[in-house]
Amino acid sequence: MPIFALVDCNNFYVSCEKLFRPDLKHTPVVVLSNNDGCVVARSKEAKALGIKMGVPVFKIRHEIERHGIVTFSSNYAFYADMSQRVMSILEELAPRVEVYSIDEAFLDLTGVEACTSLEGFGQLVKTTVGQWTGVQVCVGIAPTKTLAKLANHGAKSYPATGGVVDLTAKERQRKLMALLPVNEVWGIGGKLKVRLELMGIKTALDLADADPAMIRKRFSVVVEKTVRELNGISCLNLEEAAPTKQEIVCSRSFGERIQDFRVMREAISEYTSRGAEKLRGENRLAKRITVFIRTSPFNQQELQYSNAATLEMITPTDDTTSLVKTAHRGLQSIWKDGYRFAKGGILLSDFYDPKGYQPDLLDDSPDRAKNEKLMQTLDQINHSGLGKVFIAAQGIQKGWSMKRDFLSPAYTTRWSDVPRVK
DNA sequence: TCTGGGGTCCTAGGACCC
DNA sequence: TCTGGGGTCCTAGGACCC
Numbered sequence A: 001m002p003i004f005a006l007v008d009c010n011n012f013y014v015s016c017e018k019l020f021r022p023d024l025k026h027t028p029v030v031v032l033s034n035n036d037g038c039v040v041a042r043s044k045e046a047k048a049l050g051i052k053m054g055v056p057v058f059k060i061r062h063e064i065e066r067h068g069i070v071t072f073s074s075n076y077a078f079y080a081d082m083s084q085r086v087m088s089i090l091e092e093l094a095p096r097v098e099v100y101s102i103d104e105a106f107l108d109l110t111g112v113e114a115c116t117s118l119e120g121f122g123q124l125v126k127t128t129v130g131q132w133t134g135v136q137v138c139v140g141i142a143p144t145k146t147l148a149k150l151a152n153h154g155a156k157s158y159p160a161t162g163g164v165v166d167l168t169a170k171e172r173q174r175k176l177m178a179l180l181p182v183n184e185v186w187g188i189g190g191k192l193k194v195r196l197e198l199m200g201i202k203t204a205l206d207l208a209d210a211d212p213a214m215i216r217k218r219f220s221v222v223v224e225k226t227v228r229e230l231n232g233i234s235c236l237n238l239e240e241a242a243p244t245k246q247e248i249v250c251s252r253s254f255g256e257r258i259q260d261f262r263v264m265r266e267a268i269s270e271y272t273s274r275g276a277e278k279l280r281g282e283n284r285l286a287k288r289i290t291v292f293i294r295t296s297p298f299n300q301q302e303l304q305y306s307n308a309a310t311l312e313m314i315t316p317t318d319d320t321t322s323l324v325k326t327a328h329r330g331l332q333s334i335w336k337d338g339y340r341f342a343k344g345g346i347l348l349s350d351f352y353d354p355k356g357y358q359p360d361l362l363d364d365s366p367d368r369a370k371n372e373k374l375m376q377t378l379d380q381i382n383h384s385g386l387g388k389v390f391i392a393a394q395g396i397q398k399g400w401s402m403k404r405d406f407l408s409p410a411y412t413t414r415w416s417d418v419p420r421v422k
Numbered sequence B, C: 001t002c003t004g005g006g007g008t009c010c011t012a013g014g015a016c017c018c
Helices: A012-019 A044-048 A057-067 A076-093 A118-133 A145-157 A170-179 A190-198 A204-208 A212-218 A221-230 A261-281 A320-334 A368-384
Strands: A004-009 A029-032 A039-042 A070-073 A096-101 A104-108 A137-142 A164-166 A247-258 A285-295 A306-317 A341-352
Touching: A004 A118, A004 A145, A012 A029, A012 A039, A012 A070, A012 A076, A029 A044, A039 A044, A076 A096, A076 A104, A076 A118, A118 A137, A118 A164, A137 A145, A145 A164, A145 A170, A145 A221, A170 A204, A204 A221, A212 A221, A247 A261, A261 A285, A261 A320, A261 A341, A261 A368, A285 A320, A306 A320, A306 A341, A320 A368
Parallel strands: A029 A070, A137 A164
Antiparallel strands: A004 A104, A004 A137, A029 A039, A096 A104, A247 A341, A285 A306, A285 A341
16 A cells, blocks of 8 residues: 655745744745735734735735735745755655645655654654754645645644644544545535535545545546545555646736737747747747737726637747747737736647657748757856846837835845845 | 736547548 | 438647645
8 A cells, every 4th residue: 555645835935935034933924926916825923814815915905014914025936946955855755756846745655664653754854854944844644645635734734733644544534534624625626616515515524435436427537536535545646757748838917907019019929938948948849839818807897808829830849039920920810909908928839859750841931950059049148147138029128027026035046145144 | 006827637529530 | 301420639618736
């Protein structure tokens, strides 16, 4: 029987910010999404004040002032660096690790029991990560990933557990599941919760006791697997190697609404360039690009418009200039004057290996090799810290670029920002 | 006035073929 | 009035995750 552990950092983004701001130790702190739009992480103090996850900042302005809540713009370069430190420790402690997200990892603990108690191992993970990085984690241990997630949830919710829950015993599984609403189960979101509740399935335990065949018929194989996982039958394996990407998205809400075609073209050019850069980083070529724009769905007073265009290139490419040209055609085909656009972006898909694709006989676009050197040079300069080079279509003013009014310094990734001890 | 970004997987349904 | 059936492939859209 396999044993999984889920290690999850507590309030990760906020914890990162607090590491370098000991003065904020007991202060309520929140981290905001891109554009300083919504709350995406909350300190324990902020949670205690009733600040909800995902709430738009403008709705809690009053609370922020009244309670002196400190806000940070999200600083992904910093969080990604801290994440790497945590993950490399986990990789030292456990033989097999799946980095599941920026603040979570699954560990394979099969066989660990022979050497030490599972709970003891969980405590070791927790204290080691805490001492070496300052980041606090909780550990959930169980025979399936879905149960390990629930165990972790238990470890977070009940301080008496000491942040580690071993859920390998069947009775403990059922006891915890009876307490949890069905939408706390990994893979059950708001829509499924409503449909399940109509069938009388209200708790995680109700779902575990449901008939898998019936669930498959009424929902899907995904939910069926969830039911089996809740019963201790492992359906989801540990995925050590990151699977190759199927698509690359670059999209942003604009710092200010866009009403002018030329401005939108700049923004789309910028996202396309970034997408092309990511594509080269993944060592892939894309054959398809989707361009999309939309007004704000939150403002119902306003005229709404949302559209997307998908274009196919003759030959798969990673060349910024030809991708930007294609994106421009796409934008042209969906653009409409008279709207206040709130968001736009591009999606690259239908990927090919640069070494193994079939060139098209009728392709008359310039030889890929010519632009390859140019793209390499572009990436090199942009990664060197010497400055940034970009194509003219991206524009210079960028009034639309995102707001980040409360950004913390790059403590761990930029020499000039490394804190000084006086 | 102001509401994130980047992914995955599955399914239904249309297009197309014989 | 009567208007095949079965298969594959592709895409859009919906659901979920963090």
